Amino acid sequence: MTTDRIEKKILLRASRQRVWRALSDSTEFGSWFGMKFDTAFTPGACMRGTIAPTTVDAEVAKTQKKYEGVPVEMTIEQMEPERLFSFRWHPGAVDPDLDYSVEPTTLVVFELEEVADGILLTLTESGFDRIPLARRAKVFSMNEGGWSAQMKLIERYVSHAQ
């Protein structure tokens, strides 16, 4: 049992170049993740994105309203073209009244590996054990109405767009 780390693997039937672009281009990253960035990802860059408002679903939009425009900061760590992309951030940091900047960050790493059917993408997010205990507990109460609603919106948006 670990409380420090999350690991995900997903097989993407797409070229290495395509997957890399979706990760390393800040506009493309924002389009699937659900954030808006004004500048490009570069190693060492401190990115300041915002949670984007939605027009897809009035009910979900209501839930999301309180997070609209909330900045989400991330610091780009490594960008090894077509192989590895990583950044640090404060997971679930969507409460505008709290200053997260003094708290430890988690490290998010995407690794691309070529397999027979496409690209095996491995995502790890680690460092949760360093997050203050009270904040971890708070995530219990926060996420349900925040990020998961956000994710639902993105899903609907993308499926409508296609």
Added chain:
Amino acid sequence: MRSSSTVAAEPKGSADLFAALGDPARLRLVTRLCDGGPMSIARLTEGSRVTRQAITKHLMVMKGSGLVRCTRRGRESVWQLNQKRLEDARCYLDRISRQWDAALQRLRELVED
């Protein structure tokens, strides 16, 4: 799965639980109880450099947060995990984990277009 309103009412309980888990020695005890099932302090101490007193202290902290419980078997106390509380702790990572599942599905839709 717990509703957000239920969880929101219990932030203190959750913080206590993470405090109980936030120690390498205690995490090792959880792992041992996970792998070996209910056992006595004597068995928990076997092969460990930590003293019986220290282990007892850790177990009492964990008992206080409801993570483990203790039953008498004859003259000795047998300690076991309270699975329900352990699941509460997993819940935090599970939430973030589900967010990533959803996000990666979005990524898939984008690149497999």
